Amino acid sequence: MNQEIKKILKNSLITSLIVLVYGIVVRNPIVYFGMFVGCLISTFCFYMICQEAESAMKSGSPFKMTVTGYMKRYAIYGIYLGILVKFFGFPVFLGGAVxxxxxxxxxxxxxxxxxxxKIKKKLSSLK
Structure with missing residues (x-):
């Protein structure tokens, strides 16, 4: 996996932990349940995209594989947001969407x- 992708995944997990800590500090279920779990699902689905891209490059039918993965990810998003609306209400749904x-x-x-x-390099080269 590319170093930049690993860094994005690492930063995403750090952001998720920050959201969890903030939610616990303010004792708000919208934040620590909706947003934190949404962050984790987002990170997991991005990891799925990376794995699908690698396997699609090696596969004989990359179109079918990527479309199936796309449908799986959006099913995960839909089920998660549907559960939030059904059982926890609209504010938690919005937190999950964020x-x-x-x-x-x-x-x-x-x-x-x-x-x-890049801008910093250009400005330093002008001096």
Whole structure:
């Protein structure tokens, strides 16, 4: 697995732990149940994407494999959010939906930090 992907997974797990600690400190089930579990599911599904990409490269039918994986991931998301709405209510559902954005947030931070480093190099080379 690529080093950048490993770093994103590591940062995602750290973010998940921060969300859990914050939820416990404020004693809010929306945060420590909805968002934390959403963060974990997001991380797990991103790991699934990475594994599918590696196996699709070696497979004879990558299209079928990736479509099946796509459907599995969205089924996981749908079941999780459905359970939250059904048993815990809409606020926990929103917390879970925000938690599912964990990987996207970490990827965004990685891209922004890379762009800042490029800008910093350009500015230092101008001096």
């Amino acid at each position: 938690g599912l954005l964990n990987i996207k947030f970490n990827i965004f931070l990685k891209v922004v930090s890379t762009q800042f480093e």
